[in-house]
Amino acid sequence: MADKKKKPTRVNARLPRGFVDRDAADLRAQDAMLATIRRVYETYGFEPVETPMFEYTDALGKFLPDADRPNEGVFSLMDDDEAWMSLRYDLTAPLARYVAENYETLPKPYRSYRAGHVFRNEKPGPGRFRQFMQFDADIVGAPNVSADAEMAMMMADTMEALGIPRGQYVIRVNNRKVLDGVLEAIGLGGEENAGKRLTVLRAIDKLDKFGVEGVKLLLGEGRTDESGDRTPGAGLSENAINKVVQFVIAPLGHVLTREPLAAGSNPVALGKVEGYLNVDNQAALQRLATADITSEQFQEGLTELQQIAAFCGAAGYGDGRIRIDPSVVRGLEYYTGPVFEAELLFDVVNEKGQKVQFGSVGGGGRYDGLVSRFMSQPVPATGFSIGVSRLMTALKNLGRLETAERPGPVVVTVMDRDRMADYQAMAARLRAALNTDADGNPTAEPVPVEVFQGNPKQFGKQLQYADRRNAPVVIIQGGDEKAAGKIQVKDLIEGKKIAETIEDNAEWREARAGQELVDEADMVEAVRAILARHAAADAA
Incomplete structure (x- = not known):
């Protein structure tokens, strides 16, 4: 078998x-x-x-x-x-x-x-x-770090151009040299500790996700998430963890001001532009300047942060949009100097319906x-x-x-399969006319036109398709209209409005809602008039 x-x-x-x-x-x-x-x-x-x-x-x-x-x-x-x-x-x-x-x-x-x-x-x-x-x-x-300052300013400009108002975002700036200086102070200097330093930096980089206690776990023995997956820790001693928290993670707790400081009021020497620092940046730089860390790279990183704060302040960005923040790391190993992140400060609703702070949406640095x-x-x-x-x-x-x-396409319906060439010619004529201005130049926004390519046997299915495509207009020409040199132009948007006021099916068929019979030569102008009417209504 x-x-x-x-x-x-x-x-x-x-x-x-x-x-x-x-x-x-x-x-x-x-x-x-x-x-x-x-x-x-x-x-x-x-x-x-x-x-x-x-x-x-x-x-x-x-x-x-x-x-x-x-x-x-x-x-x-x-x-x-x-x-x-x-x-x-x-x-x-x-x-x-x-x-x-x-x-x-x-x-x-x-x-x-x-x-x-x-x-x-x-x-x-x-x-x-x-x-x-x-x-x-x-x-x-x-x-020069003026290029890094320019990057931070451009990030701020981008956030505002996208409609995020001032006060609902912040560009946070730090320097990997400062971080490396802190790690050197806890005994993680030298090439032999490069891998461990990277583990520590990646742990600090999770601050916005796991909070201080979560980062402490990653700096120490490791952390287990809700699914049971375990991330190995950096294995730092309790004393070393406390130092990292003290110099890098501890919140500043200072209130921002949008007013530039009076000249001479900044305790960090920044030359002629010292008065442009807001109090948050002033406090951050002062805190780093008074830290008991003497390594050369730490001091170099601090100087660069001072310069970035000064350049941004002088250019008009000293109102809290760009903030010195020692906790900014950036995860990739190739960063060598200033690093920055764009952070959103407003809450959003997650998939569980809970309000959460969205956090970082971009960043970068010197490499x-x-x-x-x-x-x-x-x-x-x-x-x-x-x-x-x-x-x-x-x-x-x-x-x-x-x-x-967006409005959907103008749909040319198909009443007779043998006349597909006629329907394609109508569509081509509409595309050419609706997508150019009086001088023959392309219009700013395209007006799509298509011939229905599904099964044309059930005309109602074609109208249903046009409705699902959000089509404003359909073109209809059966054998009788062709013989008379006429075309039915149906305004689907107006038709819906009229149909809502009609309850009787016979009355609805008689009303032919939103539909008009025009000469073939007037097809383009009839469609133009419908599109213009709806554009004016949308703009009103």
């Missing part, structure tokens, strides 16, 4: 964990957001560049794990030449490779921006994705050694990255994301 043919196995449609699908409204909101950010970047003189999603793994940075298969933290594969390639972890390391390859032809300093998706092979969770978009800006070849990895000369650089996906989530929860639904 012959074996029965096995039915083909149906593939289960499922989205991989840590990844998301996005619909048209989300993508349009993202486009509007990127356009806003791009405009701010370009007002500071930055120009676009694009790098590929894949890089050779060794080009992505020394923060990657040293393993036979470098697939922890990143997604990697081996190409035909048996060379490891990885999906980019961020947009900074690929930029460093690009600059090194094109160093002789690029203007120095080189100002660039780029937007794109990055990939993290990490445990996904609420608000934590394996693929997300970043929008970076960097200055390569600028050794003077990253480009130099590819070259035989030092190349200073600084930059920052906005987490577009994360910031969009925050703005959406706050109701500040531009997600207004």
Whole structure:
């Protein structure tokens, strides 16, 4: 007996964990957001560049794990030449490779921006994705901290351009040299402690997520989360943990003022611009200046923070928008100097309906050694990255994301399959006329026009389709209209309004709500009139 043919196995449609699908409204909101950010970047003189999603793994940075298969933290594969390639972890390391390859032809300093998706092979969770978009800006070849100050100011400008008012965000600034000085003071200096220093820095970087007590656990024996997963700690002594908390984590507790200080009132010597510091920055710098830490790199980092605070204050950003904060770390190992984060201060509602503080939506810092990895000369650089996906989530929860639904397409319905050429000709005529002005130039916003491509047997299904697409107008021409040289133009929006006042089906059919019969030659003008009427109503 012959074996029965096995039915083909149906593939289960499922989205991989840590990844998301996005619909048209989300993508349009993202486009509007990127356009806003791009405009701010370009007002500071930055120009676009694009790098590929894949890089050779060794080009992505020394923060990657040293393993036979470098697939922890990143997604990697081996190409035909048996060379490891990885999906980019961020947009900074690929930029460093690009600059090194094109160093002789690029203007120095080189100002660039780029937007794109990055990939993290990490445990996904609420608000934590394996693929997300970043929008970076960097200055390569600028050794002075005035470039870092400019980055902090541009971050502030970007937040406000996106509709986040002053007082609901803060740009927090620190210096890795200051942090390294503190770690040296607790006995973690030297190359032999490099791994332990990185563990400590990553623990401090979790302050906004786990709080002081959670960070203390990460600095000590380790921390176990709600799922039972355990993160090994740095193994510091209780005394060392207390010192880290004292110099880095302890809150300042000072009230901001929007008034510049009187000249001479700042206890930290900043020369001619000392009066621009707000009291929060004044207190932070004073606290660091009086710390019992004498290492050269600590003092150098403190001086750079003083300069950044002064530059920002002199440019009009001394009102608390940019704040010196010793707890800012930034997790990546390649940062060598000033580091900064953009933090949202308002609460949002999470998936459980609980109010939570959203925290950081972007950050960056100075990475003077990253480009130099590819070259035989030092190349200073600084930059920052906005987490577009994360910031969009925050703005959406706050109701500040531009997600207004656009009008759908003008739909040309199909009454006779044999006349598809006629319907396509109508659509082409409408596209050409509705998407150009009187001088033949393209209009600012496209007006989509499409021919219905589904099963035309049931006309009601075509109208249902147009309604679901949010179509403002449908075009109807059956055999009788064609013979008479006429076209039915149906205003779906007006039709809905009229239909709401009619209860009797016979009356509804007789009313032909929102529908008018016009000559073929007048089709474009009839559609234009309907679209203009609705545009005026929306603007009113």
